Amino acid sequence: MFIEPKTVVWIAGASGRLGRAIEHKLDHSRYTIIPTDIEVDITDLTTVVQHADTYRPEVIINCAAMARKEDAEANPDLAYKVNALGARNLAIAA
Numbered sequence: 001m002f003i004e005p006k007t008v009v010w011i012a013g014a015s016g017r018l019g020r021a022i023e024h025k026l027d028h029s030r031y032t033i034i035p036t037d038i039e040v041d042i043t044d045l046t047t048v049v050q051h052a053d054t055y056r057p058e059v060i061i062n063c064a065a066m067a068r069k070e071d072a073e074a075n076p077d078l079a080y081k082v083n084a085l086g087a088r089n090l091a092i093a094a
Contacts, residue, residue, distance in 0.1 A: 006032040010057035012042055012090055013064030022061060037064075042086035052093035060094045062087055 009026065013019045014035030023033055034055050041047050042064050052060070065083050066072050072079035 006030060007059060008032045008034060008055060008057045009059045009061065010034040010036065010052070010055060011061045011063060012036055012040065012086075013062065016063055016065075016067075019061075019063035022063065042089055043081040045089045045092065048089040048093045060090050062090050064090075 007030065009031045011019050011023055011033060014023055015037040019035065019037075023035055026033060034057060036051070040051050042062075064086055066075070066079040072083070
């Protein structure tokens, strides 16, 4: 009997509402899920690429964001880093 290997899925921002919902919906018998949040700084390209090189995900789901308007307005530089550069870094790693 041949057992196919599980697809590795990295969920960035996995502790947020969307990340938790997606992880809950994925079939854990078919996927190896690598959930991360602030422990992997997605604003740092080197960190993101190293994490991807270590775990070799076949799918990267970006749920990381500074989503609250008030937080983004109070910290526009951080909002840009997380929402724009973080997404770019994950795309590069993919």
